[in-house]
Amino acid sequence: MTRPTVKEIKAIADIAGIAVSNEVAERIANSIGPAFEGFAAVAGTLPFDLEPATFVLVQQAIRTTHEKAAP
Protein backbone atom coordinates (compact mmCIF):
# COMPACT_ATOMS: atom_id res chain seq x y z
CA MET A 1 0.00 0.00 0.00
CA THR A 2 1.40 3.38 -0.99
CA ARG A 3 0.46 6.86 0.05
CA PRO A 4 -2.56 8.28 -1.83
CA THR A 5 -1.93 10.72 -4.67
CA VAL A 6 -3.32 14.22 -4.85
CA LYS A 7 -5.77 13.06 -7.52
CA GLU A 8 -7.00 10.17 -5.36
CA ILE A 9 -7.39 12.38 -2.30
CA LYS A 10 -9.44 14.90 -4.24
CA ALA A 11 -11.69 12.10 -5.50
CA ILE A 12 -12.19 10.52 -2.04
CA ALA A 13 -12.84 13.87 -0.38
CA ASP A 14 -15.31 14.78 -3.10
CA ILE A 15 -17.22 11.54 -2.53
CA ALA A 16 -17.26 12.34 1.20
CA GLY A 17 -18.95 15.62 0.33
CA ILE A 18 -16.05 17.89 1.22
CA ALA A 19 -14.22 19.14 -1.85
CA VAL A 20 -10.56 20.11 -1.31
CA SER A 21 -8.19 22.15 -3.44
CA ASN A 22 -5.03 20.77 -5.04
CA GLU A 23 -2.99 22.56 -2.40
CA VAL A 24 -4.94 20.99 0.49
CA ALA A 25 -4.85 17.57 -1.16
CA GLU A 26 -1.09 17.80 -1.53
CA ARG A 27 -0.68 18.77 2.12
CA ILE A 28 -2.92 15.87 3.19
CA ALA A 29 -0.85 13.47 1.07
CA ASN A 30 2.34 14.62 2.77
CA SER A 31 0.80 14.57 6.24
CA ILE A 32 -1.01 11.22 6.25
CA GLY A 33 1.16 9.52 3.62
CA PRO A 34 3.72 8.19 6.12
CA ALA A 35 0.92 6.43 8.03
CA PHE A 36 -0.06 4.53 4.88
CA GLU A 37 3.56 3.52 4.43
CA GLY A 38 3.81 2.47 8.07
CA PHE A 39 0.86 0.13 7.68
CA ALA A 40 1.95 -1.18 4.28
CA ALA A 41 3.53 -4.37 5.62
CA VAL A 42 0.21 -5.42 7.21
CA ALA A 43 -2.15 -4.27 4.45
CA GLY A 44 -3.51 -7.10 2.37
CA THR A 45 -2.12 -9.83 4.62
CA LEU A 46 -4.93 -10.38 7.14
CA PRO A 47 -6.82 -13.70 7.21
CA PHE A 48 -10.35 -13.86 5.83
CA ASP A 49 -12.19 -14.63 9.10
CA LEU A 50 -10.67 -11.82 11.16
CA GLU A 51 -13.04 -9.08 12.29
CA PRO A 52 -12.51 -5.94 14.42
CA ALA A 53 -14.31 -7.41 17.47
CA THR A 54 -11.36 -9.80 17.92
CA PHE A 55 -9.71 -6.93 19.79
CA VAL A 56 -12.35 -7.05 22.54
CA LEU A 57 -11.98 -10.82 22.84
CA VAL A 58 -8.21 -10.52 23.30
CA GLN A 59 -8.71 -7.76 25.89
CA GLN A 60 -11.20 -9.82 27.87
CA ALA A 61 -9.09 -12.95 27.74
CA ILE A 62 -6.07 -11.24 29.29
CA ARG A 63 -8.27 -9.50 31.86
CA THR A 64 -9.69 -12.83 32.99
CA THR A 65 -6.21 -14.31 33.22
CA HIS A 66 -4.69 -11.66 35.47
CA GLU A 67 -7.81 -11.20 37.59
CA LYS A 68 -7.70 -14.91 38.42
CA ALA A 69 -4.02 -14.55 39.31
CA ALA A 70 -4.57 -11.46 41.53
CA PRO A 71 -4.02 -12.02 45.28
Place this chain on the structure above:
Amino acid sequence: MNTEPALMSLTSVAKAIAEKRVSSREATQSCLDGIAQWQPRLNAFMTIEAEEVLAAADAADGALAKGNSRGVLHGVPLAHKDMYYEAGKVVTCGSKIRRDFVAKTTSTALQRLKDAGTIRLGSLQMAEFAYGPTGHNSHYGPVHNPWAVDRITGGSSSGSGSAVAARLTFAALGSDTGGSIRMPAHFCGVTGLKTTYGRISRAGAMPLSQSLDTVGPLARTVEDCALLLRLMAGADAEDPTAAAGPVPDYMAAARQPIKGLKVGVPSSFYVDDLDAEVARILDETVAALKREGAEIVQVELPDQRQLTASCQLVLAVEAAAFHKRWLIERPQDYGPQVLMRLQNGLAIPGVTYLEVMRWRGPALSAHLAAVAGVDAVIAPVAPVAAPTIAESDVGNSPDAESVIQRLTRFTRPINYLGLPSLSIPAGFTRGGLPVGMQLIGRSFDEAMLLRIGAAFQRLTDFHERVPNSA
Protein backbone atom coordinates in the same frame (compact mmCIF):
# COMPACT_ATOMS: atom_id res chain seq x y z
CA MET B 1 3.22 17.76 55.97
CA ASN B 2 2.58 20.96 54.02
CA THR B 3 0.44 23.41 55.96
CA GLU B 4 -0.77 25.37 52.91
CA PRO B 5 -3.85 23.38 51.85
CA ALA B 6 -3.26 23.80 48.10
CA LEU B 7 0.11 22.08 48.46
CA MET B 8 -1.44 18.90 49.84
CA SER B 9 -2.14 15.87 47.70
CA LEU B 10 -5.74 14.98 46.86
CA THR B 11 -5.88 12.13 49.35
CA SER B 12 -4.26 14.26 52.08
CA VAL B 13 -6.60 17.23 51.69
CA ALA B 14 -9.66 14.96 51.49
CA LYS B 15 -8.62 13.31 54.75
CA ALA B 16 -7.87 16.68 56.36
CA ILE B 17 -11.32 17.99 55.40
CA ALA B 18 -13.02 14.81 56.64
CA GLU B 19 -11.18 15.13 59.96
CA LYS B 20 -12.00 18.87 60.12
CA ARG B 21 -8.33 19.84 60.28
CA VAL B 22 -8.85 21.90 57.14
CA SER B 23 -12.18 23.28 55.99
CA SER B 24 -13.40 23.03 52.43
CA ARG B 25 -13.39 26.86 52.34
CA GLU B 26 -9.73 26.97 53.42
CA ALA B 27 -8.76 24.42 50.77
CA THR B 28 -10.77 26.23 48.13
CA GLN B 29 -9.47 29.67 49.05
CA SER B 30 -5.92 28.34 48.96
CA CYS B 31 -6.47 27.13 45.38
CA LEU B 32 -8.09 30.43 44.39
CA ASP B 33 -5.12 32.36 45.82
CA GLY B 34 -2.78 30.26 43.69
CA ILE B 35 -4.98 30.75 40.62
CA ALA B 36 -4.94 34.53 41.10
CA GLN B 37 -1.15 34.41 41.20
CA TRP B 38 -0.54 31.95 38.34
CA GLN B 39 -3.40 32.28 35.84
CA PRO B 40 -2.09 35.46 34.12
CA ARG B 41 1.12 33.60 33.33
CA LEU B 42 -0.23 30.09 32.65
CA ASN B 43 -3.63 30.54 30.97
CA ALA B 44 -4.50 27.14 32.45
CA PHE B 45 -8.14 27.87 33.30
CA MET B 46 -10.97 28.36 30.85
CA THR B 47 -13.34 29.52 33.60
CA ILE B 48 -12.77 30.31 37.27
CA GLU B 49 -15.97 30.10 39.30
CA ALA B 50 -14.78 31.72 42.53
CA GLU B 51 -18.08 32.82 44.04
CA GLU B 52 -19.86 29.59 43.20
CA VAL B 53 -17.12 27.35 44.51
CA LEU B 54 -16.78 29.27 47.77
CA ALA B 55 -20.53 28.95 48.28
CA ALA B 56 -20.28 25.22 47.56
CA ALA B 57 -17.36 24.96 49.99
CA ASP B 58 -19.36 26.66 52.73
CA ALA B 59 -22.26 24.28 52.06
CA ALA B 60 -19.87 21.32 52.27
CA ASP B 61 -18.47 22.59 55.57
CA GLY B 62 -21.98 23.12 56.90
CA ALA B 63 -23.04 19.61 55.93
CA LEU B 64 -19.95 18.11 57.54
CA ALA B 65 -20.59 20.03 60.74
CA LYS B 66 -23.93 18.25 60.89
CA GLY B 67 -22.28 14.91 60.32
CA ASN B 68 -23.25 14.62 56.67
CA SER B 69 -20.45 13.65 54.31
CA ARG B 70 -21.18 13.05 50.63
CA GLY B 71 -18.18 10.79 50.14
CA VAL B 72 -14.42 10.36 50.30
CA LEU B 73 -13.81 13.61 48.41
CA HIS B 74 -16.31 15.67 50.39
CA GLY B 75 -15.69 19.39 49.82
CA VAL B 76 -12.59 18.95 47.63
CA PRO B 77 -12.47 21.58 44.86
CA LEU B 78 -11.50 20.28 41.42
CA ALA B 79 -11.35 21.63 37.88
CA HIS B 80 -11.32 19.45 34.77
CA LYS B 81 -10.49 19.58 31.08
CA ASP B 82 -13.25 21.59 29.41
CA MET B 83 -14.70 18.65 27.49
CA TYR B 84 -16.59 16.89 30.28
CA TYR B 85 -20.24 17.77 30.04
CA GLU B 86 -21.89 19.18 33.13
CA ALA B 87 -25.59 19.96 32.82
CA GLY B 88 -26.21 23.69 32.58
CA LYS B 89 -22.53 24.59 32.11
CA VAL B 90 -20.81 25.91 28.99
CA VAL B 91 -18.37 23.28 27.70
CA THR B 92 -16.19 24.84 24.98
CA CYS B 93 -14.06 21.78 24.10
CA GLY B 94 -11.34 24.38 23.53
CA SER B 95 -13.12 25.52 20.38
CA LYS B 96 -14.80 28.51 18.81
CA ILE B 97 -17.54 26.27 17.45
CA ARG B 98 -18.64 25.26 20.94
CA ARG B 99 -17.90 28.57 22.62
CA ASP B 100 -21.53 28.84 23.78
CA PHE B 101 -22.47 25.15 23.97
CA VAL B 102 -24.41 24.42 27.15
CA ALA B 103 -24.40 20.76 28.14
CA LYS B 104 -27.74 19.12 28.87
CA THR B 105 -26.25 16.12 30.66
CA THR B 106 -23.39 15.42 33.03
CA SER B 107 -20.64 13.01 32.04
CA THR B 108 -20.52 9.78 33.98
CA ALA B 109 -16.90 10.28 35.09
CA LEU B 110 -17.65 13.75 36.40
CA GLN B 111 -20.89 12.65 38.07
CA ARG B 112 -19.09 9.87 39.92
CA LEU B 113 -16.57 12.39 41.28
CA LYS B 114 -19.40 14.73 42.26
CA ASP B 115 -21.14 11.83 43.98
CA ALA B 116 -17.94 11.37 46.01
CA GLY B 117 -18.28 14.97 47.20
CA THR B 118 -16.14 17.12 44.90
CA ILE B 119 -17.09 20.72 44.17
CA ARG B 120 -16.51 22.63 40.91
CA LEU B 121 -13.64 25.12 40.85
CA GLY B 122 -13.99 25.97 37.15
CA SER B 123 -12.87 24.42 33.89
CA LEU B 124 -9.47 23.93 32.31
CA GLN B 125 -8.02 24.90 28.96
CA MET B 126 -7.28 22.28 26.32
CA ALA B 127 -6.26 21.86 22.70
CA GLU B 128 -9.13 22.59 20.31
CA PHE B 129 -11.37 19.50 20.29
CA ALA B 130 -8.50 17.62 22.03
CA TYR B 131 -6.75 17.37 18.66
CA GLY B 132 -3.24 18.65 19.31
CA PRO B 133 -0.23 17.40 21.27
CA THR B 134 1.46 20.64 22.33
CA GLY B 135 -0.90 22.92 24.26
CA HIS B 136 -1.28 25.54 21.52
CA ASN B 137 -4.79 26.84 20.98
CA SER B 138 -5.44 29.43 18.28
CA HIS B 139 -8.73 30.56 19.87
CA TYR B 140 -7.79 30.87 23.53
CA GLY B 141 -3.99 31.13 23.41
CA PRO B 142 -1.36 28.61 24.46
CA VAL B 143 -1.22 27.16 27.95
CA HIS B 144 2.16 27.72 29.61
CA ASN B 145 4.32 25.30 31.56
CA PRO B 146 4.76 26.42 35.18
CA TRP B 147 8.34 25.09 35.24
CA ALA B 148 9.29 27.48 32.42
CA VAL B 149 6.52 29.63 31.02
CA ASP B 150 8.07 29.87 27.57
CA ARG B 151 7.72 26.06 27.26
CA ILE B 152 4.78 23.95 26.14
CA THR B 153 2.66 21.95 28.56
CA GLY B 154 1.97 19.17 26.10
CA GLY B 155 -1.56 18.41 25.04
CA SER B 156 -4.26 17.97 24.58
CA SER B 157 -4.95 18.10 28.36
CA SER B 158 -2.79 21.22 28.56
CA GLY B 159 -4.68 23.07 31.29
CA SER B 160 -4.93 19.90 33.38
CA GLY B 161 -1.15 19.39 33.33
CA SER B 162 -0.35 23.03 33.99
CA ALA B 163 -2.91 23.53 36.78
CA VAL B 164 -2.05 20.33 38.65
CA ALA B 165 1.68 21.11 38.44
CA ALA B 166 1.18 24.65 39.80
CA ARG B 167 -1.04 23.31 42.63
CA LEU B 168 -4.13 25.17 41.40
CA THR B 169 -6.36 22.09 41.54
CA PHE B 170 -5.78 18.91 43.53
CA ALA B 171 -6.32 16.79 40.42
CA ALA B 172 -7.96 17.09 37.02
CA LEU B 173 -9.59 14.88 34.45
CA GLY B 174 -7.81 14.64 31.14
CA SER B 175 -8.41 12.42 28.13
CA ASP B 176 -5.94 10.34 26.15
CA THR B 177 -6.49 9.44 22.49
CA GLY B 178 -2.88 9.60 21.29
CA GLY B 179 -0.98 10.66 24.40
CA SER B 180 -3.05 13.58 25.72
CA ILE B 181 -2.75 12.67 29.41
CA ARG B 182 0.77 11.27 29.40
CA MET B 183 2.41 14.12 27.52
CA PRO B 184 1.17 16.92 29.79
CA ALA B 185 2.06 14.73 32.77
CA HIS B 186 5.58 14.28 31.38
CA PHE B 187 6.17 17.90 30.39
CA CYS B 188 4.62 19.38 33.56
CA GLY B 189 6.01 16.92 36.13
CA VAL B 190 2.76 15.38 37.37
CA THR B 191 1.32 11.88 37.52
CA GLY B 192 -1.06 10.89 34.73
CA LEU B 193 -2.98 7.68 34.11
CA LYS B 194 -4.07 6.66 30.62
CA THR B 195 -6.59 3.93 31.37
CA THR B 196 -7.35 0.76 29.44
CA TYR B 197 -9.82 1.32 26.61
CA GLY B 198 -13.16 0.55 28.29
CA ARG B 199 -12.02 0.98 31.91
CA ILE B 200 -13.87 4.29 32.49
CA SER B 201 -17.13 5.31 30.84
CA ARG B 202 -16.80 7.95 28.14
CA ALA B 203 -20.46 8.95 28.29
CA GLY B 204 -20.72 12.73 28.29
CA ALA B 205 -17.08 13.23 27.38
CA MET B 206 -16.49 15.00 24.06
CA PRO B 207 -15.63 12.35 21.46
CA LEU B 208 -12.58 12.52 19.20
CA SER B 209 -12.04 8.89 18.18
CA GLN B 210 -14.45 6.29 19.51
CA SER B 211 -11.96 3.44 19.19
CA LEU B 212 -9.12 5.24 20.96
CA ASP B 213 -10.59 7.74 23.45
CA THR B 214 -9.93 7.09 27.13
CA VAL B 215 -10.76 9.04 30.29
CA GLY B 216 -8.19 9.38 33.06
CA PRO B 217 -6.79 11.59 35.81
CA LEU B 218 -3.79 13.86 36.18
CA ALA B 219 -2.82 14.27 39.81
CA ARG B 220 0.13 14.88 42.08
CA THR B 221 0.66 11.30 43.22
CA VAL B 222 0.03 7.74 42.13
CA GLU B 223 -2.11 7.28 45.24
CA ASP B 224 -4.34 10.15 44.06
CA CYS B 225 -4.72 8.52 40.64
CA ALA B 226 -5.60 5.20 42.31
CA LEU B 227 -8.36 6.85 44.33
CA LEU B 228 -9.81 8.66 41.31
CA LEU B 229 -9.71 5.53 39.17
CA ARG B 230 -11.48 3.53 41.85
CA LEU B 231 -14.24 6.14 41.96
CA MET B 232 -14.72 6.46 38.20
CA ALA B 233 -14.21 2.92 36.85
CA GLY B 234 -16.93 0.38 36.19
CA ALA B 235 -19.89 -0.41 33.99
CA ASP B 236 -22.18 2.34 32.77
CA ALA B 237 -25.52 1.92 31.04
CA GLU B 238 -24.77 5.12 29.10
CA ASP B 239 -21.61 3.68 27.52
CA PRO B 240 -21.76 0.10 26.22
CA THR B 241 -17.96 0.06 25.78
CA ALA B 242 -17.41 0.55 29.52
CA ALA B 243 -16.31 -2.80 30.90
CA ALA B 244 -18.54 -4.61 33.37
CA GLY B 245 -17.25 -6.68 36.25
CA PRO B 246 -15.69 -5.82 39.60
CA VAL B 247 -13.42 -2.79 40.02
CA PRO B 248 -10.20 -3.69 41.86
CA ASP B 249 -9.11 -1.93 45.04
CA TYR B 250 -6.49 0.26 43.40
CA MET B 251 -5.54 2.00 46.64
CA ALA B 252 -4.64 -1.34 48.19
CA ALA B 253 -2.66 -2.29 45.09
CA ALA B 254 -0.65 0.93 45.34
CA ARG B 255 0.52 -0.06 48.80
CA GLN B 256 1.98 -3.40 47.72
CA PRO B 257 5.76 -3.88 47.51
CA ILE B 258 7.41 -4.55 44.15
CA LYS B 259 10.07 -7.00 45.24
CA GLY B 260 10.12 -9.86 42.77
CA LEU B 261 8.14 -8.11 40.06
CA LYS B 262 9.60 -8.08 36.57
CA VAL B 263 9.88 -4.80 34.70
CA GLY B 264 10.72 -4.90 31.00
CA VAL B 265 12.92 -2.37 29.22
CA PRO B 266 12.37 -2.30 25.44
CA SER B 267 15.40 -3.25 23.40
CA SER B 268 14.57 -0.74 20.65
CA PHE B 269 12.24 2.06 19.50
CA TYR B 270 11.56 3.52 22.96
CA VAL B 271 15.28 3.77 23.67
CA ASP B 272 16.28 5.08 20.23
CA ASP B 273 17.16 8.73 19.55
CA LEU B 274 16.58 9.86 23.12
CA ASP B 275 17.79 13.20 24.35
CA ALA B 276 20.81 12.47 26.59
CA GLU B 277 19.04 13.70 29.71
CA VAL B 278 15.95 11.58 29.04
CA ALA B 279 18.24 8.57 28.54
CA ARG B 280 19.99 9.34 31.84
CA ILE B 281 16.68 9.61 33.69
CA LEU B 282 15.44 6.34 32.18
CA ASP B 283 18.60 4.62 33.45
CA GLU B 284 18.19 6.17 36.90
CA THR B 285 14.52 5.13 37.08
CA VAL B 286 15.35 1.56 36.13
CA ALA B 287 18.15 1.51 38.71
CA ALA B 288 15.78 2.76 41.44
CA LEU B 289 13.23 0.04 40.67
CA LYS B 290 16.00 -2.54 40.73
CA ARG B 291 17.18 -1.32 44.15
CA GLU B 292 13.61 -1.75 45.40
CA GLY B 293 13.68 -5.41 44.41
CA ALA B 294 12.24 -5.43 40.91
CA GLU B 295 13.91 -7.65 38.35
CA ILE B 296 14.81 -5.77 35.19
CA VAL B 297 14.67 -7.67 31.91
CA GLN B 298 14.98 -6.61 28.31
CA VAL B 299 11.91 -7.09 26.11
CA GLU B 300 11.65 -7.16 22.37
CA LEU B 301 8.39 -5.59 21.28
CA PRO B 302 6.72 -5.96 17.87
CA ASP B 303 7.26 -3.18 15.32
CA GLN B 304 5.96 -0.07 17.06
CA ARG B 305 6.05 2.02 13.87
CA GLN B 306 3.21 -0.07 12.45
CA LEU B 307 1.21 0.59 15.61
CA THR B 308 1.89 4.31 15.40
CA ALA B 309 0.74 4.36 11.78
CA SER B 310 -2.39 2.41 12.71
CA CYS B 311 -3.22 4.85 15.48
CA GLN B 312 -2.85 7.78 13.09
CA LEU B 313 -5.13 6.20 10.49
CA VAL B 314 -7.88 5.28 12.97
CA LEU B 315 -7.76 8.66 14.68
CA ALA B 316 -7.83 10.61 11.42
CA VAL B 317 -10.87 8.79 10.04
CA GLU B 318 -12.93 8.77 13.22
CA ALA B 319 -12.21 12.41 14.04
CA ALA B 320 -13.14 13.48 10.50
CA ALA B 321 -16.40 11.51 10.75
CA PHE B 322 -17.36 13.18 14.06
CA HIS B 323 -16.58 16.60 12.60
CA LYS B 324 -17.97 16.12 9.10
CA ARG B 325 -21.01 18.35 9.53
CA TRP B 326 -18.92 21.24 10.84
CA LEU B 327 -16.25 20.60 8.18
CA ILE B 328 -18.98 21.27 5.62
CA GLU B 329 -20.82 24.07 7.40
CA ARG B 330 -18.18 25.90 9.48
CA PRO B 331 -14.64 25.13 8.29
CA GLN B 332 -13.64 28.77 8.89
CA ASP B 333 -14.35 28.38 12.61
CA TYR B 334 -11.60 25.81 13.21
CA GLY B 335 -8.05 26.81 14.00
CA PRO B 336 -5.85 26.15 10.95
CA GLN B 337 -3.90 23.27 12.51
CA VAL B 338 -6.98 21.42 13.72
CA LEU B 339 -8.70 21.91 10.37
CA MET B 340 -5.67 20.39 8.63
CA ARG B 341 -5.61 17.40 10.99
CA LEU B 342 -9.31 16.81 10.47
CA GLN B 343 -8.95 17.04 6.68
CA ASN B 344 -6.39 14.22 6.81
CA GLY B 345 -9.19 11.78 7.58
CA LEU B 346 -10.84 12.53 4.26
CA ALA B 347 -8.03 10.78 2.39
CA ILE B 348 -8.38 7.35 3.96
CA PRO B 349 -10.56 4.78 2.17
CA GLY B 350 -13.08 2.74 4.14
CA VAL B 351 -11.31 -0.52 3.34
CA THR B 352 -8.03 0.80 4.77
CA TYR B 353 -9.76 1.96 7.95
CA LEU B 354 -11.43 -1.40 8.47
CA GLU B 355 -8.24 -3.26 7.73
CA VAL B 356 -6.47 -1.27 10.45
CA MET B 357 -9.32 -2.04 12.85
CA ARG B 358 -9.24 -5.75 11.94
CA TRP B 359 -5.53 -5.87 12.75
CA ARG B 360 -6.05 -4.52 16.26
CA GLY B 361 -6.78 -7.92 17.83
CA PRO B 362 -3.76 -9.71 16.37
CA ALA B 363 -1.56 -6.70 17.17
CA LEU B 364 -2.67 -6.80 20.81
CA SER B 365 -2.12 -10.57 20.94
CA ALA B 366 1.40 -10.14 19.59
CA HIS B 367 2.18 -7.45 22.14
CA LEU B 368 0.83 -9.52 25.03
CA ALA B 369 2.91 -12.48 23.90
CA ALA B 370 6.02 -10.29 23.79
CA VAL B 371 5.46 -9.04 27.36
CA ALA B 372 4.23 -12.35 28.82
CA GLY B 373 7.34 -12.63 30.98
CA VAL B 374 7.08 -9.21 32.63
CA ASP B 375 4.62 -7.39 34.85
CA ALA B 376 5.03 -4.02 33.12
CA VAL B 377 7.19 -2.26 30.58
CA ILE B 378 8.97 1.02 31.29
CA ALA B 379 9.70 3.60 28.62
CA PRO B 380 10.04 7.35 28.23
CA VAL B 381 6.83 9.27 27.49
CA ALA B 382 8.68 11.39 24.95
CA PRO B 383 12.28 11.51 23.75
CA VAL B 384 12.73 15.11 24.91
CA ALA B 385 11.70 17.47 27.72
CA ALA B 386 9.35 20.36 26.92
CA PRO B 387 10.29 22.34 23.79
CA THR B 388 9.52 26.04 23.64
CA ILE B 389 6.11 27.30 22.61
CA ALA B 390 7.72 29.17 19.73
CA GLU B 391 9.61 26.23 18.22
CA SER B 392 6.54 23.99 18.29
CA ASP B 393 4.14 26.55 16.80
CA VAL B 394 3.22 25.06 13.43
CA GLY B 395 2.05 28.40 12.11
CA ASN B 396 5.28 30.22 12.83
CA SER B 397 8.16 27.74 12.98
CA PRO B 398 9.38 25.86 9.89
CA ASP B 399 10.60 22.95 12.05
CA ALA B 400 7.46 22.67 14.15
CA GLU B 401 5.92 19.70 12.34
CA SER B 402 9.02 17.54 12.89
CA VAL B 403 9.16 18.65 16.55
CA ILE B 404 5.54 17.59 17.00
CA GLN B 405 5.95 14.23 15.25
CA ARG B 406 8.83 13.46 17.60
CA LEU B 407 6.75 14.28 20.68
CA THR B 408 4.04 11.69 19.96
CA ARG B 409 6.27 8.78 18.91
CA PHE B 410 6.09 6.90 22.20
CA THR B 411 2.46 7.37 23.10
CA ARG B 412 0.41 6.46 20.02
CA PRO B 413 1.21 2.72 19.91
CA ILE B 414 -0.34 2.33 23.38
CA ASN B 415 -3.61 3.94 22.27
CA TYR B 416 -3.94 1.64 19.27
CA LEU B 417 -3.49 -1.36 21.56
CA GLY B 418 -5.88 0.14 24.15
CA LEU B 419 -3.40 -0.54 26.96
CA PRO B 420 -3.09 1.28 30.29
CA SER B 421 -0.06 3.48 30.85
CA LEU B 422 0.96 5.45 33.93
CA SER B 423 3.20 8.49 33.51
CA ILE B 424 5.24 9.31 36.60
CA PRO B 425 7.60 12.21 37.28
CA ALA B 426 11.02 10.55 37.08
CA GLY B 427 13.55 13.36 37.19
CA PHE B 428 14.57 16.78 35.98
CA THR B 429 16.91 17.99 33.28
CA ARG B 430 19.89 20.08 34.37
CA GLY B 431 17.90 23.06 33.10
CA GLY B 432 15.10 22.28 35.55
CA LEU B 433 12.51 20.76 33.23
CA PRO B 434 10.57 17.68 34.41
CA VAL B 435 10.82 14.34 32.64
CA GLY B 436 8.30 11.51 32.98
CA MET B 437 8.50 7.79 32.38
CA GLN B 438 5.54 5.64 31.39
CA LEU B 439 4.78 2.24 32.86
CA ILE B 440 2.86 0.25 30.26
CA GLY B 441 0.71 -2.65 31.43
CA ARG B 442 -1.58 -5.38 30.19
CA SER B 443 -5.21 -4.62 29.41
CA PHE B 444 -7.15 -3.80 32.62
CA ASP B 445 -4.06 -4.22 34.79
CA GLU B 446 -3.88 -0.64 36.06
CA ALA B 447 -3.38 -2.10 39.54
CA MET B 448 0.09 -3.32 38.59
CA LEU B 449 1.13 0.06 37.20
CA LEU B 450 -0.13 1.85 40.29
CA ARG B 451 1.76 -0.61 42.47
CA ILE B 452 5.06 0.02 40.69
CA GLY B 453 4.49 3.77 40.35
CA ALA B 454 3.63 4.19 44.03
CA ALA B 455 6.74 2.25 45.04
CA PHE B 456 8.84 4.60 42.89
CA GLN B 457 7.21 7.62 44.52
CA ARG B 458 8.01 6.25 47.98
CA LEU B 459 11.66 6.23 46.88
CA THR B 460 11.79 9.64 45.22
CA ASP B 461 10.53 13.20 45.67
CA PHE B 462 10.15 14.32 42.04
CA HIS B 463 6.35 14.31 42.40
CA GLU B 464 6.56 16.58 45.46
CA ARG B 465 8.56 19.35 43.84
CA VAL B 466 6.62 22.53 43.17
CA PRO B 467 7.41 25.13 40.49
CA ASN B 468 8.46 28.51 41.79
CA SER B 469 5.66 31.04 41.53
CA ALA B 470 7.89 34.07 42.20
